[in-house]
Amino acid sequence: MIDNTQYLSIVQQSGLFNGVPENQHAIILNRGKVISFKPGELVFRSGDPARLCLFVLEGYLKHSMMHLQGKEAICRYLNPGDITAVSAVFGEKKFRSTAEAVGDVKLMGWDKATINELLLEYAPLAINLLHGTINLIHELQDRFLGLCAEQVEIRLANALLRIMKESGRKTSEGVLINFRFSRQELADYTGTTLYTVSRILSSWGKYGWIKSERERITIIDPLAITRLAESD
Amino acid sequence: MIDNTQYLSIVQQSGLFNGVPENQHAIILNRGKVISFKPGELVFRSGDPARLCLFVLEGYLKHSMMHLQGKEAICRYLNPGDITAVSAVFGEKKFRSTAEAVGDVKLMGWDKATINELLLEYAPLAINLLHGTINLIHELQDRFLGLCAEQVEIRLANALLRIMKESGRKTSEGVLINFRFSRQELADYTGTTLYTVSRILSSWGKYGWIKSERERITIIDPLAITRLAESD
DNA sequence: CGACGCATTGACAGGGCTCAATTTAAGTGG
DNA sequence: CCACTTAAATTGAGCCCTGTCAATGCGTCG
Numbered sequence: 001m002i003d004n005t006q007y008l009s010i011v012q013q014s015g016l017f018n019g020v021p022e023n024q025h026a027i028i029l030n031r032g033k034v035i036s037f038k039p040g041e042l043v044f045r046s047g048d049p050a051r052l053c054l055f056v057l058e059g060y061l062k063h064s065m066m067h068l069q070g071k072e073a074i075c076r077y078l079n080p081g082d083i084t085a086v087s088a089v090f091g092e093k094k095f096r097s098t099a100e101a102v103g104d105v106k107l108m109g110w111d112k113a114t115i116n117e118l119l120l121e122y123a124p125l126a127i128n129l130l131h132g133t134i135n136l137i138h139e140l141q142d143r144f145l146g147l148c149a150e151q152v153e154i155r156l157a158n159a160l161l162r163i164m165k166e167s168g169r170k171t172s173e174g175v176l177i178n179f180r181f182s183r184q185e186l187a188d189y190t191g192t193t194l195y196t197v198s199r200i201l202s203s204w205g206k207y208g209w210i211k212s213e214r215e216r217i218t219i220i221d222p223l224a225i226t227r228l229a230e231s232d
Numbered sequence: 233m234i235d236n237t238q239y240l241s242i243v244q245q246s247g248l249f250n251g252v253p254e255n256q257h258a259i260i261l262n263r264g265k266v267i268s269f270k271p272g273e274l275v276f277r278s279g280d281p282a283r284l285c286l287f288v289l290e291g292y293l294k295h296s297m298m299h300l301q302g303k304e305a306i307c308r309y310l311n312p313g314d315i316t317a318v319s320a321v322f323g324e325k326k327f328r329s330t331a332e333a334v335g336d337v338k339l340m341g342w343d344k345a346t347i348n349e350l351l352l353e354y355a356p357l358a359i360n361l362l363h364g365t366i367n368l369i370h371e372l373q374d375r376f377l378g379l380c381a382e383q384v385e386i387r388l389a390n391a392l393l394r395i396m397k398e399s400g401r402k403t404s405e406g407v408l409i410n411f412r413f414s415r416q417e418l419a420d421y422t423g424t425t426l427y428t429v430s431r432i433l434s435s436w437g438k439y440g441w442i443k444s445e446r447e448r449i450t451i452i453d454p455l456a457i458t459r460l461a462e463s464d
Numbered sequence: 465c466g467a468c469g470c471a472t473t474g475a476c477a478g479g480g481c482t483c484a485a486t487t488t489a490a491g492t493g494g
Numbered sequence: 495c496c497a498c499t500t501a502a503a504t505t506g507a508g509c510c511c512t513g514t515c516a517a518t519g520c521g522t523c524g
């Protein structure tokens with residue numbers, strides 16, 4: 001007998017079950033399967049058939065797309081409570097992006113047949129999914145606009161502030177971005193190169209705004225960076 | 233008595249009603265309201281409260297975002313059969329983008345309360361909407377990746393091909409993109425400037441790939457442009 | 465300690481943006 | 495129907511941001 005009820009609160013908190021009768025929550029949960037991934041493992045890759053609809057229980061996922069000849073673009077980071085691979089709901093879709101575990105990750109997965117039954121049975125579930133994807137569109141559109149209209153330094157400032165808010169940790173010196181985070185990844189996230197990122201970060205380091213170390217950054221003066229991000 | 237049944241076939245064709253019992257189609261349709269717009273009119277603008285969920289019956293919409301100090305980015309063009317303003321389904325959202333009528337436009341609009349009732353009553357409707365928004369995400373992600381990884385000429389080629397497929401009209405000379413379409417708009421769509429677009433288009437004109445006129449473009453040699461888009 | 469991977473920095477070039485000057489085409493009103 | 499106005503498009507010149515390439519430095523881990 002499957003028992004996923006230990007994850008009830010995280011799913012409820014995410015809003016996915018809003019509007020679904022409470023006595024059904026555990027039933028829906030138990031029709032899914034929990035899967036674990038180790039740091040760096042691929043959850044799915046571009047080209048794989050989409051078979052499972054996935055909900056992040058613990059850890060972070062990096063969602064990226066690969067361009068011919070290697071250039072990578074990071075679509076977004078998934079946090080606990082986020083859902084992905086919703087394409088699995090529909091026909092014979094293949095993934096167009098790749099998801100990688102950042103740190104240890106636990107996911108809840110519903111297979112195609114199950115998620116389709118669930119959505120038909122619980123309309124609020126479909127509405128909540130819709131809600132999530134709309135938010136995603138907004139986020140993507142914002143970043144799209146940034147890519148069109150802002151230069152690298154501004155985009156980098158925005159990215160760092162966003163990541164700081166979502167995953168930063170306070171220390172005596174400032175806010176530490178604590179998961180492994182290379183220049184390359186920052187570049188892929190902001191649509192530039194690791195060289196440019198490195199140059200900008202070291203200039204910020206000289207101003208005393210940040211402390212830049214190997215795969216970690218401490219933000220000392222968030223205000224200065226915010227000012228920069230909002231300058232135009 | 234409202235009677236929108238003249239629009240039945242266009243909505244059915246779009247797939248929005250897939251899975252909904254056929255005898256309900258007209259009923260759903262008649263709970264919406266048809267609205268018309270003249271060329272250039274704004275359907276909604278950034279900051280307006282989202283009150284109606286909109287389905288394009290006739291004509292085209294341009295969906296764009298404005299950056300501080302005027303730089304504009306075009307998120308996408310909406311064709312007959314597309315749906316937008318789905319945010320209206322949820323809470324007190326405000327639009328973050330602007331939609332403008334390109335040519336004469338007829339829309340079907342359902343107000344917030346109605347669309348919420350409909351989605352709860354007809355789960356397939358919510359699933360179909362979800363389907364549409366997922367496709368949108370894929371499209372946006374593709375263009376996001378393009379912006380990160382491709383140079384302007386390639387992006388422009390892809391954009392032109394995409395628009396050609398969606399809204400082109402065959403003529404004796406080639407495929408005409410028939411709605412008013414300035415260099416500025418192509419620039420806003422591909423994330424560049426009208427000068428760069430102009431230069432590229434006139435070079436393509438010299439190769440005989442396209443015929444470039446004021447606010448209209450005829451694609452004479454789609455293959456050449458496809459080759460360019462897929463080069464490297 | 466040596467090796468590997470990440471990060472930094474410099475030199476250089478070029479794609480594409482900016483600005484300005486024309487040219488071309490579409491309206492408009494007399 | 496033509497002169498006039500206005501907006502779109504073209505084109506050239508200059509330059510700056512940012513990507514590319516190469517060399518070097520440094521942290522981490524086996």
